[in-house]
Amino acid sequence: MRISLFITCYNDLLFPETGKSIVRLLERLGHTVEFPLEQTCCGQMHYNTGYQDEALPLMERFVQIFRDSEAVCIPSSSCVAMIRDHYPKMAASTGDQVLIRAVHELLPRVFEFSELLVNKLGLEDVGAYYPHRVTYHASCHSLRGLHLGDIPLRLLRKVRGLDLVELANIDRCCGFGGTFAVKNSDVSAAMLAEKMRDVENTGAEVCAAVDNSCLMHIQGGLHRQRTGIRTVHLAEILASTEEAVSA
Numbered sequence: 001m002r003i004s005l006f007i008t009c010y011n012d013l014l015f016p017e018t019g020k021s022i023v024r025l026l027e028r029l030g031h032t033v034e035f036p037l038e039q040t041c042c043g044q045m046h047y048n049t050g051y052q053d054e055a056l057p058l059m060e061r062f063v064q065i066f067r068d069s070e071a072v073c074i075p076s077s078s079c080v081a082m083i084r085d086h087y088p089k090m091a092a093s094t095g096d097q098v099l100i101r102a103v104h105e106l107l108p109r110v111f112e113f114s115e116l117l118v119n120k121l122g123l124e125d126v127g128a129y130y131p132h133r134v135t136y137h138a139s140c141h142s143l144r145g146l147h148l149g150d151i152p153l154r155l156l157r158k159v160r161g162l163d164l165v166e167l168a169n170i171d172r173c174c175g176f177g178g179t180f181a182v183k184n185s186d187v188s189a190a191m192l193a194e195k196m197r198d199v200e201n202t203g204a205e206v207c208a209a210v211d212n213s214c215l216m217h218i219q220g221g222l223h224r225q226r227t228g229i230r231t232v233h234l235a236e237i238l239a240s241t242e243e244a245v246s247a
Contacts, residue, residue, distance in 0.1 A: 001121070002032045004069035006062075008076040008212075009041050015212045018075050021239035022113060025126060026073070028239075036065050044082035049179055052090070059090050063102050071120060072106075075113040075235055077210050078178075081145030083110055112142070113235055114152045114210055124158050129242040131161035134232075135204040137195070137218065138170050139211040140177070152210055152234055159237060165202040169194070176217035192221045200227055207231045 003026055007019045023033045042062055043055035062083070066072050074080050084107060091103040117123045136156060142148045156164050175181060175191030195218060199207050207222070207229060209215050215231040222229045 002034060002070045003116070004034045004036060004066055004072045006039055006042070006066065006072055006074045006079070007035070008074065008079045009045070010212045010216065011075060014216065015233065018212060018233040018235050021233070021235040022073060022075060025235065025239040028241075029121070029123070029126065031121075034069070039065055042079045042082050044079055045178065047082065047086055047090075056090055056094070059087055059103075060099065063087070063091075063099065063106055066110075067102055067106055069106075069109060071116065072110045073113055073116050074110065075210070075233065076212065077112050077139055077142035077146050077148065078213060080110060080112045081141045083107070085145065112146055112148065112210065114155055115146065115148060117155060117238075118151045124154050126155070126158070126238050128159040128238045128240055129161050130159050130237045130240045132205045133163040133165060133203065134206045134208055134237070135165045135167045135199060135202040136170070137167060137174060137199070137207055137209040137214060139209055139214045140173050142210050143171060148210070152208075155234065155238060156208065159240075160242070162237070165204050167202060167207075168198045172198075174214050174218050176214050178213070181217060188217075192217060196221045196225065196227070199229060204229060206237075208234050208237055210234050 005019060005022060011018045026033050040061060041058050043058035046055035087103050091100045111120055117126065136153055156162060172195065173191055174195045175188040181188040207218060212233055215233060219231040
């Protein structure tokens with residue numbers, strides 16, 4: 001399959017290994033990965049903070065760039081939720097029938113990374129090896145926006161060498177929420193403290209998730225508390241092989 005990779009703002013600026021890991025994994029599985037260099041932001045940050053007019057050109061640009069893609073892979077449930085939930089409304093607001101039809105035709109081909117593997121490619125065991133004790137944090141958008149359910153957990157359970165430990169209160173928000181962490185910093189910090197306590201109680205070495213935005217927030221707290229626990233995007237775990245670990 002020819003898969004187009006859309007790298008989100010967070011991953012582009014702060015977590016480049018996520019995108020590299022996706023490329024390694026998908027190519028190992030026999031797929032062709034394309035990375036359109038002209039891609040930018042999906043517009044989520046603008047739209048969610050009230051700058052909806054400014055988000056519109058970004059939506060139009062995304063649709064134009066990926067309209068001919070066989071499948072679009074995005075390592076962020078929040079960005080996929082933005083595209084699925086808001087692009088149709090944004091397109092409709094323009095009255096542009098060509099744009100409305102283009103959005104409608106593109107949406108079924110846009111996938112969050114883990115759902116691409118399981119729901120589109122029909123895979124759970126991707127040949128990964130990751131000899132660490134891992135717990136999984138379910139982000140709000142993955143649970144309530146995309147309804148991924150246990151898809152990421154099914155992938156983790158098939159990783160050889162991985163000791164998966166259940167996270168208590170897995171459905172609780174970590175407190176990030178984009179600008180929520182800035183506008184409601186005290187509440188955000190309290191939510192983060194609860195999440196860190198649950199992560200530490202697992203005894204895990206690594207906390208995984210499908211959203212680097214959540215992982216950035218959690219990692220900041222874990223690092224400040226000097227817990228020694230790392231945060232890793234699911235893609236990095238699934239891209240890891242026994243050969244790579246031994247090298």
